[in-house]
Amino acid sequence: MKKKFNITGACIPNKHYMVEISRKLKSIVNLIEEEEYFIINRPRQYGKTTTMYMLEKFLSKKDEYIVIAISFEGVGDLIFEDEKMFCEEFLQILVDTLFINNPDLANFLEKEMDEVNNFNRLSKVITKFIMKCNKRVILMIDEVDKSSNNQLFLSFLGMLRNKYLLRNMGKDYTFHSVILAGVHDVKSLKVKIRPDSINKYNSPWNIASDFDVDMSFSVEEISTMLDDYIESKGVSLEKDYFSEKLRYYTSGYPFLVSKLCKIIDEKIMPENELKWEKEYMDMAVKQILKESNTNFDSLIKNIENNKDLKELVRKIVLEGNPITYVEDNPIISMGIMYGILKEEKGKVKINNRIYEQRIYNYMSSIIETTTDVSSYNQSSNYIKDNGELDINRILLKFQEFMKHEYSDKREAFLEEDGRLLLLAFISPIINGVGFAFKEVKGGEEKRFDIVITYNKKMYILELKIWRGKEYHKKGLMQLGEYLEQYGLDKGYLLVFDFRKLEGKAGETEEVQVKVGEKTKEIISVYC
Known part of the structure; x- marks a missing residue:
């Protein structure tokens, strides 16, 4: 019997590729x-x-x-x-x-x-x-x-x-x-039986010891599963690269690690080939985000069924609010119990990037179905002849969309839903070919970075609300440094500018930022 990557029930060593635990x-x-x-x-x-x-x-x-x-x-x-x-x-x-x-x-x-x-x-x-x-x-x-x-x-x-x-x-x-x-x-x-009882924490299982074993997969542990796969199937792959990428996207969530590997092995790698190309990783991420499975169904169900948890998730993924981890907080505990949240350096985070993206997609889909963006974001209008994505044109069209559709309620709407609206605007354009991961940076600026991969090319787009010239200059430098991390020379900045008189809403500008000996070009669009 040939081994396979397993995503249901117990993994059996002679039937499934397994992590060494x-x-x-x-x-x-x-x-x-x-x-x-x-x-x-x-x-x-x-x-x-x-x-x-x-x-x-x-x-x-x-x-x-x-x-x-x-x-x-x-x-x-x-x-x-x-x-x-x-x-x-x-x-x-x-x-x-x-x-x-x-x-x-x-x-x-x-x-x-x-x-x-x-x-x-x-x-x-x-x-x-x-x-x-x-x-x-x-x-x-x-x-x-x-x-x-x-x-x-x-x-x-x-x-x-x-x-x-x-x-x-x-x-x-x-x-x-x-x-x-x-x-x-x-x-x-x-x-669950007596939620209002004063003895609700007087569990009959209070003799139990704490179970502190980390059951997520580390980079090293993921590597052992790939070793099993390589040995059993004779596949060639860059083990360090894929181990780190799998951990990066999943935070070691066992189901997601196995699912991504399964997608590459069974749906992406050509039948007569035995080599994983690096681009297979992004292709697998794109594939998993499109499909429906019981794990994702439970993720959304558990968020929708708990009003307070839904609000907490929204604050984390959309507003970038730093939420302090408190073990006894029942909402935080619920989110961690369901695998939606995790504790990281004393703060509450979404468990992994796949979940975060899935939540974004779900929330932006709701916005997309309740707003009139379809007449603005036909994907063919934003693809260059060489197959690259025209981010500048996308932002200019979004700027036009905001002017025509939300000019009278721009500030009230954008403070809460502006970021999500942009995601809903971009999603149909890149759907099927690329995907966008979002990185929220906390602090006074509340930077909201979008890393877009489309047709094997990467684009960095940052969103933020205008909070003064000094913060703006600082933000440009941070974006320049961020571009350097990814080895890119050009980046994009979308600024929500609510100033009544001196604001730049409707304008664009190009600036150059020095990062060490290198110059980065940043195109800013104001809404």
Whole structure:
């Protein structure tokens, strides 16, 4: 069987190209050896199931452990409606899991099931089971989100918690370690049932240790997956370049890393060739941003379903407001839990550039469908004979559009939606051939940089609101330095100028900026 890049379910070493995660596993095993109970709470498609599978495989090789790995996925809802049924079904799941490799233990539990009708009796059966095993028994439960808003499940966790405490005092026998995996963290379990309760953070799982293992993929880890790919398929590629680019666009989000690789391997690289060209990376990014998948669906759904989270996301991606990371802020915690946000150097950021671009595309699409830009931005009008993008002409047309469509409400509109309107204006022009990534720089100027790639060429466009001559001069120099970083000689500046009398709205100007020994040309358009 040929290997492939996997984006659904657990990754299997002999079926899928995989990242080497031995360091992560070692950190988790350290928790297990210390008899810790913990929860691997990470966003969807973040490698939880694969990690649990690889952990089970690793521990099963050690004679001192018995690993029972189960999942609540697909068990139905009835199990959570009656205590007796829950206890019976839980034991039946254990029996089914143990049957192949440990039939004697499975038979033992099956005989005990008839007498179990409540959590007290279930606790006693677990004690007898652990004593019979005479080994360290690890219980792993995947997909706990299905049950985490159910009081019966919380009571079950409370029973395990009590046994854990008694075990530590030498008064009971129980699982050596219990590992839960799901999106929600332990504090949210209680919140979902009694959100107004004063004890909403008094979780039955407050015995859990912090799970601080970074499950995103580093550049080095991504490189190991490419090694697997190169060895298995015989493909030639610049491993350092693609590893760094994959990390740059995805921040190591496992699903996105694998998805981009899958697109290059299966949709971009010609069938009879075995080499990745550098331009394949940008082509893959463009492809993933166009398509629909469950990951992106969840991203937008989680933003739209939470008004406060949506507003926070808007402030970050459109206004460039620096939001201080506070761990106890429930809106920030929600965004991080869903994988939309992350903490970086004490500030709240969008998790990765792919998500940020997807959010931009979504927001600009709404603007595009509710404003009259179609008569101004026909793509054929802005493509030069040599296939290059005519940014200068685009900005001049946008300037004309603003004058005719928004002259009477320009300031009120632009303060909130001007940046998004420009994105909506540009998007149809470059769609299908190029894409634009946005970089928001915080601070007093609130610079808003757009990096456009079109037909293998790059363009830098900066947006900002006029805030005085000194800030303007400083901004020109910063743009010049930014151009130098990308090895470009020309850049573009769009200035929203709200001054009533001395303002330059409707004007354009060309300036030259010295960056070291080099001269950069900057074309400014005022709206």
